[in-house]
Amino acid sequence: MYTIDLHTHSTMSDGTLTPRELAFYAKAKGLFAIALTDHDTTAGIAECIKAGNMVGLKVIPGIEISCKYHKIEIHLLGYYIDIENQTLQDVIAKILNERKARNVKMIERLTELGYPITMKDLNPNNDENMSITRGNVAGVLLEKGYFANREEVFEKCLRVGQPGYVEREFIDYKEAIAAIMAAGGVAVIAHPYFYKLKDVTMDQFILDLKNAGLAGIETIYPEHSKEKEREYLELCEKYGLFLTGGTDYHGDNKPNLDIGNGFGKTSVPKLYLDVMEKTVHFIKK
Template identity: 35%
Template sequence: MAVTGSGFADLHTHTTASDGLHAPEENVRMAAQAGLSAIAITDHDTVAGLEAALAEGERLGIQVVPGVEISTVAGGQDIHVLGYYMDYKDDRFRKRLEELRSVRERRNEMMIARFNELGLPITLGEVAEIKARRGGKPEENIGRPHFADWLIEHGHAESLKDAFDRYLGKGGQAYVNPPRIHPSTAIEWIHEAGGSAVLAHPGLYGDEALVDELIQAGLDGIEAMHSDHSPEEEALYRRKAEDAHLLITAGSDFHGERLGETFHGPIGHRRIGIEVLEPLQERGRGSRS
């Protein structure tokens, strides 16, 4: 895919292929409405939404960056690694993502058990039904925002933020962390599929030693601009990326609007010039050589 023109890109969005509320085509249309020239589709551990998004991008003249957000664990917490421009049709890469989704399914079962221990009679079937009402397909991932929807609907949380603060986020009553690959392994997988690896929202981890470790492990970039980063965190990760000669990226981490709340931010809320796309492609090509 040639990178042409000028303008801005949002390099972190989710669709109904994982835990977003909008179909891939809708994300592309919203990118056009937001005045963006490019958008990345970065669903959790799946590339199922890419073909539809790419087709809609071709129709609208919006550059669609094929991406993924890989779930990993380090230091006892979830760490996410974004992949861009990998060969998403590669059989080995897709098989690896399938294995990660099986871990996600185990995570969901563990969360159900934890909720039941807390006296909340939630079932996985009820969460799947909520996902279906939001436009998700049976084969698509169930994520924590779907659990948040259940909590809100049944009066156990007042808002999405409340659901994550009390139950679903790090330190929450129902937070669980099954064994997963280390983020350095995700970097290797992305490189082996010919893509570029970028650390997602490092400000959410509170672990600068890990960020430095992953820079040494071969990161191609850092998502310095994210909907949940403060100006101080944005400046910190810009400096880290610049000092290590890494790419700086930006993403809204858009999942959709739930009960008037946009999680984490609307499409285009964080954006960066599309001149970053060519080096993102080139670094991926370099990983194949």
């Protein structure tokens, strides 16, 4: 059976493999296709597609956009996007500018806490299109020997409520979905299990996103139980959405989680990609 991975990250956000290395590695692991879905940037897609073509790996142009649903941070995956689309790139520029301002504040706060780092540490090549996340910050803190492991970095410093955490400003989920659709793509809610919904049910949450243009739910994910997978499958059937799946691969930044199989039990069939492609074809007709 052909398998795929529709949720991966490269060094253009907080992964540890370059887009080129990611494509080569996915092929070596026997995958039929991957989607590169870096956080709030499309900068690595062209390189990944070129490398994929070299080795016979299908690479779907994607993105993972951080946004807000009411006051809750959520992540939306966009697939088959036109990376040259101006509406999408304007939204990306808006998000990256906010990230840059936040990172300056985070560097200042970490320095005050006794963990000095610099922007050069976070972005050695001064790449304006790189999306720097807390994952990147955690990596630098580890390299400098301030903490023993990534879990300790977040538990003691970077998690919400910890002294090194800096609040973010997010775009609204409707704006994120609209940007994905403007770029000819389809929007999918990433890892719904993560969101701590307080005032609405998961059903209402999905319905609200569906009304804004949501096309699918990331159903297969390393931290989704079989019960959760069934719940999301039923919501897909109820609201006419397609299923997707992926590992959220970050290379060494997520130890023991591998591309294509997560912690050893995740497997996304090519059928999911076939259905998504039919949806994209129908939308673009």
